[in-house]
Amino acid sequence: MKYMLMFCHEPDAGPRFEDLPADEQRRMLQAILNWRNEFKSKFVDPGMRLGESSTATTVRRRGDQYLVTDGPFVEGAEVVGGYSIVEVADLDEAIRIAKAFPGCPTTEIRPILESEQPEAFSATGVLSETR
């Protein structure tokens, strides 16, 4: 199964990467490189750090109107700072990889749906392509 790991910053979880002194940033980046290496075989996309929330732009379509605004789509101090995409046997493996991540201490794990084809949904309402 494929999962996206979204590494999030939460205000109560310590300083953001941008606010760390340079040598600590270097240390963290090295730790993340080590982590990528450790789980090399599991990554579909080892991912990247995202620009901080002030660099975000949001596009909203309502009907046939568009609104383009500065900032992330959700206001708040919680921010997605980076992502990875893994392919593993089950959620427990994804959790293990997320726990081992040395960067942001909060990770959201979301399954990536395997198929968007309507025929993939069987008569009993169960995805026939699950693993």
Add this chain to the structure above:
Amino acid sequence: MAAVFREEAGRLAATLVASLGDFQLAEDILQEALVTALERWPAEGIPRKPGAWLFTVARNRATDLLRRNARYREKLAELELPATGEVDDRLRLMFTCCHPAISREAQVALTLRTVCGFSVEEIAHAFLTSEAAIAQRLVRARRKIAHAGIPYRVPRSDELEERLSEVLAVLYLVFNEGYLASSGDSPERRDLTADAEWLASLLDRLLPNEPEVMGLLALIRLHRARAEARFDERGRLVLLRDQDRSRWDHAAIGAACELVLQAGRMRRPGPYQVQAAIVACHAEAPSWEATDWPQILALYDQLLRMAQSPVLRLNRAIALRFVAGPEAALAEVEGLAGDLGQYRLFHATRAEILRDLGRHAEARLADERALELTANPAERALLEQRLG
């Protein structure tokens, strides 16, 4: 029949989930088998081998349902009733139902439904929610299991302790819900403490030599052994200090205390073992006056080193009162006002201590505050009586 269901439903569920790899499907088939049993057994009598009977019905239903789906046809052929002596598959089921990716409420509902064979109605009744809410909770949980890829297996040994604490938390919740149920409730309301004991006992059987499991099992048994004395002949709550200890099941208490000791000898202390030890102190005391409060206080200190919680500190303060006097206890209790202002037992405890100190007007106010926060009819009756 409820006991048979409880024993057999879980086994069948485990087999079905393992063979079909689909919680919802297993659930649907199990449900049909149980409904059929409910229709036929009252008239025909409970079969000599209820497990095999249920399995046959389930297998037939599965065949009907899945005839069209080629992928499942192969699986059907593999569906075998596990022979006795084979590994009981319910352990996998318990860990899956209690996976941390599932909300606590849903863990409870799923465990009761799948492992114990509770009906949706029974779960709703037990937790005083609507059937619709429970049904939705269950559907969401099964969807989560399928879509998020929650595996159907016993966790790895390096993850076992963490995952086990989830299972124990669920079992403890079930027990507490049953324990708090007032005797004034409708008699058809199932005794959840019996189900909690059954689950803990099953877990102990399937996962032997786990001291925290033994601790929880002992804790539940110690409470159940004294259940007779908790309510008087008019169904009113009787405080521990006033209970008729001759009505306690002392043989059961002895056995449960032995279990606590057995767990302790494994030298892997944990919160359930310590809680059990505290309850054991009370259960072994020949009278309220003879309670070993210094020991209880020491155990609370140990417990607080493992798990911080204002409620635990409140309970410790009660013990402190009998070791160091009401002033010391009151000082402790007042310090918890910030955290426990909305907790009825905070005010009730405070009232007790104030009464001890002869500060009756303040005690009355505290009791009134406690009453405002109390919903449980038996507890309300007790407080109302005290207020006179």
